[in-house]
Structures are given as C-alpha cells and as structure tokens.
Amino acid sequence: MTAAPDLGTQPDFQPGTHPDTHPGIRHRLASPDLLRSVFRRHAAGVAVITARGERPVGFTATSLNSVAAEPPLVSFGVGVTSSSWPVIAEARYVGVHILGEHQAELAATFARSGADRFAPPTAWRPGPEGVPLLDGVLAWLVCRVVARVPAADHRLVVAQAVAGDPSGAGRPLLYHQGRFNALRD
Incomplete structure (x- = not known):
C-alpha cells in the first residue's frame, strides 16, 4: 500500500497493469454497453x-455543458446520423433550451426519430438570428457556433452565447436510468 496525502491509503495500481491482478477490483472491458451502463447512473439536465x-x-x-464564462461558451454533442445534423453542420447560430420538469413530453418529442418536432402541440417562435425558440422553457440561449470537433460518429459543437433569457419558472427536467425524471425533495 502507498500512502497518498489526505487520501488515506490506496492500493498500488500502476497504469498499464491489468486490474485482475488487484483483488477486490471488479471490472468489465470498455464497450458501448459499458459506457451506456455507467452513464445511466449519471443524472443529467x-x-x-x-x-x-x-x-x-x-x-x-x-x-450540454458550460465551457467558459468569458467568453460565454457552451458545448454539446450531436450524432452525424441525426436528422438534425445536416442543418447543425451548416448553422451559424443554434438555440439552447433548458427544459423544466413539466416538459418530459417535449423532451420525448425531440428525442423521437421521425417526429414532426415543431408541429402542434410544440409552441415556438423565431428568435434572435431566426433561431427557433421553444415556449415555456426554464431558460434559453442563442449561440454562435465557433467550432465543430469530430468525435467518432458525433461532433462536439462549441458555441458562444449572444442572447438569452434565464427567467422561466419551474424546476429542471433530469435524465437518469434511461428516463426523464423530476428532482425529489
């Protein structure tokens, strides 16, 4: 055992060694299923x-992630096979909408393949730079795309906020264990 400052004792584990050589460490080899299983346990907005x-x-x-405050940057991932990708690939501006717990059905609509996402009952209007803005969200930003970074079958989009409104009412919608959820008190 090696003592680590302020962390107590940790088992000796050298990069490049196989975890099977360390009793008590359970593992599975990395795979898409492993990644999905791990991230099902991660609650996300x-x-x-x-x-x-x-x-x-x-x-x-x-x-969605906040990248920097100055300048105000956000990032998100999008699959290149997504029906939205061809437009996102060319768009100068995107809208970012933070959903409330009352909007699980809206989240499901925008997650559903082949859905007419902007048909009723979806309420929206053109916003700054002509970006579609969804009604009733907790907060929104319009962002100028500054980078599209290849990441396997996805692109990581980095965008700078140019306008927004944080004044929507309610509590955030979360995604956990493969379902849309609300916060519990």
Missing part, C-alpha cells in the same frame, strides 16, 4: 438544441 434551416430542426441533448 435535459436540453433541446434547435437551428434554423429550410425547416427548423431540433433534438434532445443531455450532453
């Missing part, structure tokens, strides 16, 4: 990303 194209496009995202 739910957002919808939109963009203006010939027709508006949008998709549900749980990969």
Whole structure:
C-alpha cells in the first residue's frame, strides 16, 4: 500500500497493469454497453438544441455543458446520423433550451426519430438570428457556433452565447436510468 496525502491509503495500481491482478477490483472491458451502463447512473439536465434551416430542426441533448464564462461558451454533442445534423453542420447560430420538469413530453418529442418536432402541440417562435425558440422553457440561449470537433460518429459543437433569457419558472427536467425524471425533495 502507498500512502497518498489526505487520501488515506490506496492500493498500488500502476497504469498499464491489468486490474485482475488487484483483488477486490471488479471490472468489465470498455464497450458501448459499458459506457451506456455507467452513464445511466449519471443524472443529467435535459436540453433541446434547435437551428434554423429550410425547416427548423431540433433534438434532445443531455450532453450540454458550460465551457467558459468569458467568453460565454457552451458545448454539446450531436450524432452525424441525426436528422438534425445536416442543418447543425451548416448553422451559424443554434438555440439552447433548458427544459423544466413539466416538459418530459417535449423532451420525448425531440428525442423521437421521425417526429414532426415543431408541429402542434410544440409552441415556438423565431428568435434572435431566426433561431427557433421553444415556449415555456426554464431558460434559453442563442449561440454562435465557433467550432465543430469530430468525435467518432458525433461532433462536439462549441458555441458562444449572444442572447438569452434565464427567467422561466419551474424546476429542471433530469435524465437518469434511461428516463426523464423530476428532482425529489
């Protein structure tokens, strides 16, 4: 055992060694199923990303992150096989919508393949830069796309906020264990 400052004792584990040589460490080899299983245990906020194209496009995202405050940058991932990708790939601006716990059905609509996501009952309007803005969300941003970084069969999109509104009422919608959930008190 090796003593680590302020961490107590840790088992000796050298990078490149196989975990089977360390009793008590259970593991599975990395795979898409392992990654999905691990991230089902990670509660994430739910957002919808939109963009203006010939027709508006949008998709549900749980990969939204705040990247920096100065300048104000966000990031999200999008699959290149997504029906929204061709528009997102060319869009100068995107909308980022933080959903409330009352919007699980809206999240499901924007996650559903082949759905007409902007048809009623979805309420929306054109916002700054013509970006589709969803009504009733907790908060929204319109962001200028500054980078699209290849990441396997996805792209990591980095965008700078140019306008927004954080004044929606309610509590956030979460995604956990493969389902949309509300916070518990």
